[in-house]
Amino acid sequence: MAMQSDYLAGLPRRRIAACALIRDEQGSVCLVDPTYRDGMILPGGTVEANEAPRDGCGREVHEELGVRLAIGRLLTMRWVPPTLPADEHGSMILVYDGGVVDADTIRQFVVPPDELHGLAFIAPDDLDRFTPNGSADRIRGGLEALAANELVEF
Numbered sequence: 001m002a003m004q005s006d007y008l009a010g011l012p013r014r015r016i017a018a019c020a021l022i023r024d025e026q027g028s029v030c031l032v033d034p035t036y037r038d039g040m041i042l043p044g045g046t047v048e049a050n051e052a053p054r055d056g057c058g059r060e061v062h063e064e065l066g067v068r069l070a071i072g073r074l075l076t077m078r079w080v081p082p083t084l085p086a087d088e089h090g091s092m093i094l095v096y097d098g099g100v101v102d103a104d105t106i107r108q109f110v111v112p113p114d115e116l117h118g119l120a121f122i123a124p125d126d127l128d129r130f131t132p133n134g135s136a137d138r139i140r141g142g143l144e145a146l147a148a149n150e151l152v153e154f
Contacts, residue, residue, distance in 0.1 A: 012088075016091065020044055029121065029132060030120075077093070
């Protein structure tokens with residue numbers, strides 16, 4: 001058993017982020033505007049230790065939007081290489097289907113002001129204007145995965 005523990009202790013540690021691709025009835029995508037970085041991103045965040053990624057996605061969506069949504073299937077996965085010295089292993093970003101929400105549900109969205117400036121539903125053609133490096137491609141990949149009923153890996 002000690003050999004297995006030693007082996008596991010020596011494996012790389014990566015962060016996992018789980019986000020939800022939530023659309024309105026017109027096909028626009030829900031993006032949140034974080035207080036801690038530039039650009040808008042999908043609702044979601046870091047998966048906690050001992051938490052399943054889909055569960056982490058649901059928890060983060062609830063924390064960020066104030067509603068519980070059914071989190072559907074995995075749409076995209078992308079490894080992001082490290083960019084800072086403290087980030088020696090990079091991270092995995094998983095995008096799940098957050099479904100289509102109606103106007104009544106959208107009116108229930110409430111963002112935490114200490115974490116988010118707000119949210120907006122953005123048309124797919126306008127994603128590049130609002131999102132940081134590579135995020136628009138990841139979102140479009142999620143929309144492609146939905147349309148093709150497949151998983152898209154970057």
